[in-house]
Amino acid sequence: MALIRQESIDAVLEACDMTEIVAPYTTIRKSGSTYKGKCPFHSEKTPSFTIDPVRKLYHCFGCGEGGNVFRFIEAKEGLSFGEAVKWLADKYGVRLEYEQSSPQQEERRRLRERAFSLLDQAASFYTRTLWESPRAAAAREYLRQRGFSEEVIRRFRLGFSPAGGKELLEKAKAKGYRQEELVRAGLAGERDGRAYDRFRGRLMFPFTDHRGRVLGFGARVLDDSKPKYLNSPDSDIYHKSDLVFGLGNARQASIGEDRIYIVEGYTDVLALCQAGINNAVASMGTALTESQLKEVSRYTGNVYLAFDADVAGQKAMMRAQELSRRLAIEVKLVRMPPGSDPAELVVSGGGRERFLKLADDALALLEYQVQAALAAADLESAEGRVKAFGALKPILANAVNAVERDEQSRLIADRLRLSPENVAYLLESGARVGTAPDAGGTGRRVLSHDEITERSFLSVCLAQTGEAGRYLQDMTESYFTTAANRSAFNWVRERIGGIQSGSGSDMTSLPPEDPAQAVMPELIIRSETEPYSPQALPELFLRLSAAELLRRIDSLKSSLGDGDDEKDRFRELARLEEKRRRILEHIQSGDFSDT
């Protein structure tokens, strides 16, 4: 992917109108220098969603979601940063320029574009054949018998590959594609230098990416010939292990409903779509990969697996849990009735409601695994209980959520006839206990008291730049407890040096992956809208100093008792505690005139 030039990004930012961009998602009203409306990211009764039309920033004081105009489009349209820039460039007619690339890179890009176009035309050719050719009558009949509507079949661009073995090849060659391009795109095979259509006499399911571009095909026979399923081979464009089927269709609905279903087969996706459930994709096999989960987690943090749990097995569940912990998403398991898949379930009468009911009853992965391990254990004998505990320990150690883990620990204690204290002790001895990442994009974390103070302080600094300099210069990153706040502190400190306001481009100079992106919009919007008193800055500074001292005191305390400079450390401890006591007294006095 060629990089978009910074000048082009600035030009797009310059061209776009934040109020116009937000308008389709929520109604906003002018309120002072900002606009306010109901938040398009969470449901609320009173408006706490605020936009700054000049800097092109937004922030919700209700759910904490915020960013610049690019991030807004990323979140609402489910796009990457580069794609969001392109989306806005198209809307406002800005021509994008890319960083200079080498002739080889240019050539690769050209070939890739040709491959995409070839695959798309192949999909259209298969579709035409399915609907128009007498040779596809059996395929049409098969789909009719499975109960699929024409609308759904067309939406997923299903097709039929003629059995002759040359039709696609000849059509594509007539359009100027070379044999090797067809081979490389996985559409043709070669034997003794002669090429033939790879897919012959099969029902064709195009595999697309989240933008709906065709990457490859899955193909199914209609008779008993082998293999029953044939997929495109892996290529530059198509990687089987990354792909989820149906994401182009499911993207919007998954963002809207903040939930996505992962099913096993592509006919399950079609059936759910026909039943009006659009937020479903297929993993095409039960071995869910990290890249597949990552792909869907761009749209929602709530992933529901609608697999046949017995088939998927414990090992796959453990893996899914490990991945969900790493990606900070929540994975739940929809328990399908034994031997049935979503397709069968929804095609029968009232299937939609039954499926949604099962989804509402979905178990968190942890709970599911604990139940399964307990069900498999012999809890009557002491030996069996010890064995069960051995199986449960790694499951609990992998838990994402502490509340959930404690709840399951109590259940286990009860079933294994152990005291809760003993279970807690056994779990902690040597167990690795998972914690959620510091600045996960999905799922709201509750902010700690320190974090709130840190953010308030930084936004006051932005509001009172004249005063803030002398506080900032004495501070270090150790005053801030999260990566996002530390990064924001550095940004604020640099900015206060040569303050200039009114330009939104500062935000784009922060790289999209900079942790400060998560807090800057909030800081800037609060600095403009909250009525801070002159006391706020010194008071917040003192509070941060006291918190920082407390952290140093705690760490010093926990290091006592190992080392021979014990005396010095006690003296240092006393000094820090005295300093902190004086700061706390100062805060209590409420007089900040001399700070």
Ligand SMILES: [Zn+2]
């Ligand atoms: Zn909100």
